Amino acid sequence: MTPGSNLPLTVARVAVDVTAPVRLDVSGLLLTADGKVRSDDDFVFYNQPNGPGVTHGAGAGGGGDAITVDTAAVPPDIDKIVVTASLDGPGATFAGTEPTATVRGADDGAVIATFTPPQLGAETALVVVEVYRRGGAWKVRAVGQGYANGLSGIATDFGVSVEEPAAPVAAPAAPIAPPAAPPVTQAPPPTGPAAQVPPPMPTTPPSTGKINLDKGRVSLQKNQTVSLVKGGRPVLSSVKMGLGWEPAFRGADIDLDASVIAFGVDRKKIDVCFFGKLAILNGAIQHSGDNLTGEGGGDDESITVHLGGLPSEVTGLVFTVNSFSGQKFTDVAKAYCRLVDAQTDEELVRFDITHAEPRTGVMMAKLIKQFSGEWEMTAMGEYVDSRTVRGMAKPAGKAL
Known part of the structure; x- marks a missing residue:
């Protein structure tokens, strides 16, 4: 799940x-x-x-x-x-x-x-x-x-009464100099079910242990996660995942294909958006089209996701890149993915792959919908032997 x-x-x-x-x-x-x-x-x-x-x-x-x-x-x-x-x-x-x-x-x-x-x-x-x-x-x-x-x-x-330990009670100080530190008598411990629960700490909001967008643009390392919220509230309705790469050797062409796999309950694949199917889920996810060379500045391919337009059963998205021609990722340089606010074109999150493996597919990043309704992005950089997105569905489902 x-x-x-x-x-x-x-x-x-x-x-x-x-x-x-x-x-x-x-x-x-x-x-x-x-x-x-x-x-x-x-x-x-x-x-x-x-x-x-x-x-x-x-x-x-x-x-x-x-x-x-x-x-x-x-x-x-x-x-x-x-x-x-x-x-x-x-x-x-x-x-x-x-x-x-x-x-x-x-x-x-x-x-x-x-x-x-x-x-x-x-x-x-x-x-x-x-x-x-x-x-x-x-x-x-x-x-x-x-x-x-x-x-x-x-x-x-959830309303369980948790007893806090009573404050220690100081015994009377000795009446004769030289003064001595007063001994302390500890209060008896609480009893009943609440005694087994530690006393609450000072009131603070629950922590998720994850990065958010409060401080602006985030640069992720592999396996790091960022929550797409700012000031405690979701900030995005539409995002664009830009994917880019360059040939490792001058003069070579690199034809890579970016795709996204949409998953639902129990990691079941719902649909796939790629160069052969440029729009899925009634247009909630759209692909920019195929780049055959990898040349030029900026994103080579991009995929736009209208988060608010996704069907409720979509709970996970995995973004992948594959080499249909069979070239390995050791022949690719400067591969990255970046999450952009589709309304303003502001770059919010970036993940640069710094390690390549001689394989033909890579899972770049995933977006997971949380129980609270907010989305989180996790940098992946996991390599797979697959020249097409079809072979990515099973490992991507396991990675959710």
């Missing part, structure tokens, strides 16, 4: 396993239509493993923890169950860690879906997936929303 995508559940009992290379604390919260728990009893975790229709336990094969949801037993006033994961180690973040949620039938173990939140950074806790009602049926949605203040940030966001 990709962020924001959803799938219908075909079984009444599902288990959501969350695994990672490091130890995680996995929890489930039962939320009403206003996005809050009814009481602390709706917070299901290792120290309170049973809630109405929801249980906490070991994942399949003993790997990680799992939240099991019996949809038939969930109270009617509960709208959704969110499954969260937080890091067990003090000060640890999800940077370099890829937690994976696997949704299974709780009775037969059959895999329904998997989801790995992309490009994590400074997050210390995540809402990974949610199981929710829609039109009398149950569905699962990939979320991947990050929090910088741990499980307590999630808990307080």
Whole structure:
């Protein structure tokens, strides 16, 4: 699954396993239509493993923890169950860690879906997936929303009462000189489910650990991600992805083909825009046409995407370049892609490929629609042996 995508559940009992290379604390919260728990009893975790229709336990094969949801037993006033994961180690973040949620039938173990939140950074806790009602049926949605203040940030966001430790009480100072530092008596620790949750940090907006456009034009390195928002709000309705290259050897012609593959739920290909199909999705994506030589300044080919005109089922776009004639990318110099505001022609994001491989295809960048509705661009630079975009669909889907 990709962020924001959803799938219908075909079984009444599902288990959501969350695994990672490091130890995680996995929890489930039962939320009403206003996005809050009814009481602390709706917070299901290792120290309170049973809630109405929801249980906490070991994942399949003993790997990680799992939240099991019996949809038939969930109270009617509960709208959704969110499954969260937080890091067990003090000060640890999800940077370099890829937690994976696997949704299974709780009775037969059959895999329904998997989801790995992309490009994590400074997050210390995540809402990974949610199981929710829609039109009398149950569905699962990939979320991947990050929090910088741990499980307590999630808990307080959803209405769980988190007790803060009482302030230390100072004992009376000794009455006779020489003065001495007064001893301190610590308050007793809190009890109950809230005692297992760390106290909340000072109020700050949740951090995604990603770059945004607040400081202007962004130059990406491979695997870096930029959120296409400024001042907390999406800033673009139409963008143009410009792709360029030059021959590595003077006098040579380089005929490369730029394309974009549109993906939907569960990484399924919806359509492809390339030199042989210059407009797709009712004109929401348009190609500039084929450049046969790679000569000249500026972008060799460009693809315009009207984000607001994309069908709702489109959640991911992967931009590729292929060498139909069979020339390898070691014969190409100065390959790059850049994201431009299609309204103003202002360059917003640029990615220069600094490493070439003797292959005939490269995935340049991807745009992913987030659960919140905003889009993010990630620099890829991943090479593939394929002379046409047709051979790029499978590796591109895996890369989402």
